[in-house]
Amino acid sequence: MMVTGDRALLVKDKVTETFESPVSVRDIEEASHLIHQVGRTTPLIQSMFLSRKVTNGEVYLKLENMQLTGSFKFRGSFNKINQLSSAEKKRGIITASAGNHAQGVALTAKLLGIKAAVVMPKAAPLSKQAATKGYGAEVILHGDNFDEARKFMELKAVQDGLTIVDPYNDPAVIAGQGTIGLEILDELWNVDTVIVPVGGGGLIAGVAIALKSFNPSIHIVGVQSENVHGMAASVAAGQVTTQSTGSTLADGTAVATPGSLTFPIAQHLVDEFVLVSEEEIATAMKDLMQRTKIIAEGAGALPTAALEAHKIDKKWLEDKKVVALVSGGNVDLAKVAKNIDHFFCQDPTGHFVG
Template identity: 45%
Template sequence: MKLEIERIEKAAEVLKGITRETKLIYSPVFSTESGNEIYLKPENLQLTGAFKIRGAYFKISCLTGEEKKRGLIASSAGNHAQGVALAAQMQGVRSTIVMPKTTPLIKVEATKNFGARVILEGDCYDDAYQEARRLEKKEDLVFIHPFDDYDVMAGQGTIGLEILDDLEDVHSIIVPIGGGGLISGIAAAVKARRPDVRIIGVEPDGARAMTDSIFKNKIQTLHKVDTIADGVAVKTPGSRPFSVIKDLVDEIITVSDAELMESFLLLLERHKLIAENSGVLSLAALHKLKVRGEKIVPVISGGNIDVVTISSMIDRGLVKRGRIFCFSAEMPDEPGQLLKISEILADENANIIKLDHNQFKTLDRFKQVLLEVTVETNGHEHVRKIIKALEKGGYSIERVY
């Protein structure tokens, strides 16, 4: 069995009126930063906040009446869980979802709200998967795989058809990779109609299972995954997606967690759109493209992220883009020293947001005091000017972040 374009076209028909057709959004800021014309595919605006509803709904629609009566079970780090739960609810089918204990609370609660029975098991997707498979046999349930299933892949592939409808002269499409279901579906759809369009996958440095598998031409299992992108923290990619990816995907790029934070901040600040960590993989990859002047569509795969994580991502993104600068300096414990540093910072238009003046942090607390200052800045060049001005004023600066 293969992933034929006819199956994807059938999925598109089934999903009409069920899922949102997320129209492309032109991005001036990402276009300027990458040197290409960038059009965002905002699947973070999809029902349940991610693309997963597409594959889940189509898969369930293909089940027999007897299979639906038995009930469904799935394993997921979050977005597939919500997709299956909502799709099952819409089609009147019982669902059980096994999720890792590390899954953000917002995803757990959302899945329960769609009527699913939720079971928390293990520390990563693969642990939840094993438990779901055990319950599948014990309770005679029908397992809905998040990526290693042709019907699921076909449902995700409808994204590719929509992109081609919206932007006929697209040159490249960039897609996050976890287990591989999303990119394999998109690649199959796009290459069937436009084989010249480049399909580029993106993985985190700490979860590059598909990259390793393609390099060794055999499915690889990572010993561990280490990334903030929990939605793609998969140790073993799917065999069906692997077979499609090695034939149809042109390139796979890896990005760091720091690059994800920077892209998250830029998307939030300039487009007022919120994406989860795995959802901005395609945006982080824009900096690593070698082409210029092309029309490129990065798929923002999901937007399910909790408020605490949002706050942390903003803070780290500000640091990565040189918008927050923290430094320490030892200075004589004499009147006027604090004023002198404040004047230097004011002259350089650096806004002080935190200051710690502590004589107990130095070796000689009777003569020296340690000053730690956090300032709001306008980018890396601004930070360099501030450091130069402080050093010119006679201060030895140690950068904290």
């Protein structure tokens, strides 16, 4: 069901009146018109496995792993870069990314004939490095994590006069990611609960604005790894803070410090945050592959992990229409094989033996 008309827009506009949001639903609607000139409207499918096993409701998977570049990140990148001035495009662009935003920027730059450089952490998945290079961008490996790569990007942008395409802390990027929310409403207008992976916050900020603008009663859940959950820690503290205790399978969301723009949006519009363990992420990746035939990277499996681990109160799930966002599918085959081996090394009691 498409939400149109002045009455609907009046309802939408009231959502962001309670705080100064850098993005409106109108921005998201404009981004949708632009992005869908090239990008895909990704499938929304019901998972009978998750519906029966976990919720006693209806669980749908929004398959952003089937978006161009294999991730939702193409949306925000395409919307942002298309809005740059001719002079900015001519000078070239730069970004920092663990991999998915890198590919979105690289493909958009190729489509528009713009020179692009991408700073990635040294441990960025090889498949994401190769894909980014394949789209024609210059890949620079620097730092042991995203935050170190980001700092180097900021220095290089000044040195070389390049325009930064921020992976999440930018209104145009947030608006681009929010188009996912509009697509969910187009297909499932009476959705009750939406579960979203969270890193720097661009995805959940955009989706929350889109959904809450239509229906403020939609329950929005953000999911992060126990090892890296800067946004959840910041919301709990009431201010932007940093949190990281190690690496995570959900490398696409391994952002220790959330964005200054995305934080207040999440603080006001996201109903709750839950954390999942590395084992729970691995299990979700395995079950998505085995039971639903979906290849999801760690970040893309976070919502499924939260469902399977019963981290969300049943009142938001039972007899409800639930959407779990599979944000991306860019995972190294070696990591997939390792995950499979991990579960095949269980003894008959379910305990790991190797």
